[in-house]
Amino acid sequence: MSNTTIQKDSLLRFMTCGSVDDGKSTLIGRLLFDTKTILADTLTQITRTSNKRGLDVVDLSLLTDGLQAEREQGITIDVAYRYFSTGTRKYIIADAPGHEQYTRNMVTAASTANLAIILIDARRGVLTQTRRHSYLAHLVGIPHIVVAVNKMDLVNYDQAVYDKICADYLAFAHEIGLAQSKIAQGHDIRFIPMSALNGDMLVDRLDAMPWYSGETLLEMLEKAPAAHTEQSEEFRFPVQFVCRPHASDDHDLHDFRGFMGRIESGDIAVGDAVTVLPNGYQSKIKAIQLGATQLPSAQTEQSVTLLLEDEIDTSRGDMIVKTGSTIEPVKQIEAFVCWLSETPLSLARTYIIRHTTRESKAKVANISYKVDVNTLEELPAEGSLAMNDIARVSFKLAQPLMVDTYISNRATGAFIVIDEATNNTVGAGMIQN
Amino acid sequence: MTTKKALSHLDWLESEAIHILREVAGQCSNPVLLFSGGKDSLCILRLAEKAFRPGRFPFPLMHIDTGHNYQEVIAFRDQRAAELGERLIVRSVEDSMKRGSVVLKSADESRNKHQSVTLLEAIEEFGFDCCIGGARRDEEKARAKERIMSFRDEFGQWDPKNQRPELWNLYNARSHKGENIRAFPISNWTEMDVWQYIERENLQLPSIYFAHQRDVVIRGGSIVPVNVPLVSGEIANPSRESEEIINMQVRFRTVGDISCTAPVVSDADTVTKIVLETATSTITERGATRLDDQTSDASMEQRKKEGYF
Numbered sequence: 151m152s153n154t155t156i157q158k159d160s161l162l163r164f165m166t167c168g169s170v171d172d173g174k175s176t177l178i179g180r181l182l183f184d185t186k187t188i189l190a191d192t193l194t195q196i197t198r199t200s201n202k203r204g205l206d207v208v209d210l211s212l213l214t215d216g217l218q219a220e221r222e223q224g225i226t227i228d229v230a231y232r233y234f235s236t237g238t239r240k241y242i243i244a245d246a247p248g249h250e251q252y253t254r255n256m257v258t259a260a261s262t263a264n265l266a267i268i269l270i271d272a273r274r275g276v277l278t279q280t281r282r283h284s285y286l287a288h289l290v291g292i293p294h295i296v297v298a299v300n301k302m303d304l305v306n307y308d309q310a311v312y313d314k315i316c317a318d319y320l321a322f323a324h325e326i327g328l329a330q331s332k333i334a335q336g337h338d339i340r341f342i343p344m345s346a347l348n349g350d351m352l353v354d355r356l357d358a359m360p361w362y363s364g365e366t367l368l369e370m371l372e373k374a375p376a377a378h379t380e381q382s383e384e385f386r387f388p389v390q391f392v393c394r395p396h397a398s399d400d401h402d403l404h405d406f407r408g409f410m411g412r413i414e415s416g417d418i419a420v421g422d423a424v425t426v427l428p429n430g431y432q433s434k435i436k437a438i439q440l441g442a443t444q445l446p447s448a449q450t451e452q453s454v455t456l457l458l459e460d461e462i463d464t465s466r467g468d469m470i471v472k473t474g475s476t477i478e479p480v481k482q483i484e485a486f487v488c489w490l491s492e493t494p495l496s497l498a499r500t501y502i503i504r505h506t507t508r509e510s511k512a513k514v515a516n517i518s519y520k521v522d523v524n525t526l527e528e529l530p531a532e533g534s535l536a537m538n539d540i541a542r543v544s545f546k547l548a549q550p551l552m553v554d555t556y557i558s559n560r561a562t563g564a565f566i567v568i569d570e571a572t573n574n575t576v577g578a579g580m581i582q583n
Numbered sequence: 584m585t586t587k588k589a590l591s592h593l594d595w596l597e598s599e600a601i602h603i604l605r606e607v608a609g610q611c612s613n614p615v616l617l618f619s620g621g622k623d624s625l626c627i628l629r630l631a632e633k634a635f636r637p638g639r640f641p642f643p644l645m646h647i648d649t650g651h652n653y654q655e656v657i658a659f660r661d662q663r664a665a666e667l668g669e670r671l672i673v674r675s676v677e678d679s680m681k682r683g684s685v686v687l688k689s690a691d692e693s694r695n696k697h698q699s700v701t702l703l704e705a706i707e708e709f710g711f712d713c714c715i716g717g718a719r720r721d722e723e724k725a726r727a728k729e730r731i732m733s734f735r736d737e738f739g740q741w742d743p744k745n746q747r748p749e750l751w752n753l754y755n756a757r758s759h760k761g762e763n764i765r766a767f768p769i770s771n772w773t774e775m776d777v778w779q780y781i782e783r784e785n786l787q788l789p790s791i792y793f794a795h796q797r798d799v800v801i802r803g804g805s806i807v808p809v810n811v812p813l814v815s816g817e818i819a820n821p822s823r824e825s826e827e828i829i830n831m832q833v834r835f836r837t838v839g840d841i842s843c844t845a846p847v848v849s850d851a852d853t854v855t856k857i858v859l860e861t862a863t864s865t866i867t868e869r870g871a872t873r874l875d876d877q878t879s880d881a882s883m884e885q886r887k888k889e890g891y892f
Binding site: 159160161228229230231232233235239240242254255257258261262376377378379390391393394395400403406408410411412440441442449451452453466490504505506507560561564565566568573574575578 | 588589590591592593594595596597598599601602605606608609632633634635636637638639641720721727728743746747748749750751752753755757758759770771773775776
């Protein structure tokens with residue numbers, strides 16, 4: 151990604167992985183502070199709190215201080231979203247707590263991220279949690295990984311310490327196949343030494359590590375490709391809503407039938423031949439609209455309205471693809487599932503799977519194995535899954551779903567599992583077959 | 584390596600918000616869009632036009648009126664709803680006071696937090712299963728962890744420990760009868776994004792967002808507008824005898840109940856000037872203008888638990 155150019159005004163979603171001890175809050179606080187996102191009243195507030203705690207410098211980690219309920223219990227409950235902008239790019243940070251019991255939070259934060267910063271404490275090197283964070287970032291398909299060796303100030307900014315940690319990490323990344331798989335997909339793992347506390351190599355280079363000639367963290371973020379820009383993808387358009395304003399007084403609108411949705415991948419142009427799944431009806435794109443604007447074509451991530459040449463009976467949950475595209479409705483799926491609920495998965499229950507804009511009842515056919523997220527060992531699942539478990543599961547579906555593998559398409563390869571009794575979201579799935 | 588151009592950040596945010604609005608329409612049977620006449624809800628109206636035109640909105644608009652709103656904003660609210668040709672429901676905190684469900688501690692207590700009661704009453708009256716609102720995660724730290732589709736129980740309560748995980752763009756807006764979803768299509772927008780969108784879309788706003796002369800006093804370090812005429816003919820925020828009334832050039836960064844929205848000193852009289860001022864501002868939006876958030880470090884979190892938006 152180093153040879154790409156900065157695309158002005160785009161947006162990047164990234165996540166930070168690490169526990170409190172790694173300086174994650176300080177890193178985020180430093181990014182916000184050094185990009186001038188922290189305003190005077192907030193700074194006054196955290197300065198006051200820092201003084202109250204007897205600190206003589208402002209504790210930037212207080213910027214990400216959580217809810218009252220969390221402070222009372224001294225834990226971080228949930229993923230928090232933070233924002234900053236550099237003038238060239240807007241950033242959305244998903245800040246996930248790093249403890250083992252919060253695998254589900256990490257998976258949640260990772261699901262929308264295109265880059266992950268994995269923090270390592272320079273004094274402690276590659277730890278069990280580093281392996282866990284790396285595996286999960288990989289599982290959830292984050293294409294770009296930045297391994298940030300933090301607290302370099304506490305090891306005298308020693309290059310040998312940094313080099314050893316990089317070598318250890320790469321060895322482990324090869325061992326679990328992470329490195330090979332990243333390369334195969336054109337993705338990358340990069341390293342950076344830093345001190346979030348002092349600000350070395352985040353926004354400013356400073357002068358403590360002249361031996362490091364690579365990019366600063368902010369330079370890496372500014373140049374990281376936005377989602378969907380790196381490879382060509384097939385056109386996928388799940389229908390969200392059908393617009394039929396026939397009751398309107400306007401006679402021109404009597405036959406208007408617009409299929410509304412967000413292009414999850416690929417692009418489309420007026421005149422393209424399309425197929426509506428699961429029924430397989432064929433037609434051509436007559437018009438593409440965004441509000442009152444007529445577009446000749448539209449691309450990934452745009453929410454548009456499609457008009458077809460032929461009158462086709464289509465409703466929410468159908469998917470429009472280009473004719474000839476390799477996607478078939480399936481009634482059985484195999485996936486890696488992260489269980490999110492305190493109520494364990496039950497083989498006896500019927501669940502709802504929501505995939506794009508479509509829902510189907512589903513039953514677990516089989517749990518092949520669980521993955522120990524620390525050792526990456528495969529373990530027997532014994533017929534159930536508890537919160538934070540990751541397992542390979544196959545489901546039988548009542549309704550056909552139009553799926554891609556998660557590795558080829560993060561939008562049409564993902565689903566959530568809903569408990570019909572409570573309506574809670576209890577599982578997250580990434581399709582493998 | 585880059586093969587395609589990504590959307591600009593405003594296009595991306597717009598598209599995300601349209602997607603969320605359409606998910607509400609697709610998943611909920613009786614949603615409502617909360618519309619105050621303020622800048623965030625005006626952005627959402629434009630997004631709803633882009634999401635649903637040439638059809639009608641699949642939800643009515645609703646305002647919970649404290650009775651202590653600026654006349655200019657109320658007039659603007661009515662005008663905008665009429666221009667769009669969409670149904671506007673107004674429910675008022677004063678009616679809740681008459682029913683006895685809202686009791687003020689004193690006549691001059693802020694009615695802002697009591698909107699929760701009136702909102703819950705309206706939800707019950709109409710059987711709404713989802714309320715769409717303009718809250719943003721950058722506003723306040725209790726909002727930073729808010730879901731885009733946020734679940735509220737039968738009492739309208741937000742339980743930060745019991746929120747549905749929200750992954751990818753797969754939103755879960757299911758609810759049982761009596762429960763409620765709050766949907767926030769512009770969760771990921773900042774104040775700057777809102778102003779840039781208003782500028783790009785050339786959105787009209789109530790006049791009090793722009794620099795104007797106003798009688799104010801300095802009370803507890805904040806600029807407090809005084810002697811504000813209300814739609815009802817009454818006067819809100821009467822000045823106190825000891826206070827010196829100053830006529831100042833100010834504008835509002837947020838617009839809400841008069842008792843808790845303070846203006847900032849400004850000469851920005853166009854959207855473009857406001858965008859510039861926002862870019863160079865050194866004070867957060869709520870820090871500058873929301874008198875109710877300053878009472879306690881956790882006051883927003885507390886209000887949200889009680890059913891506040």
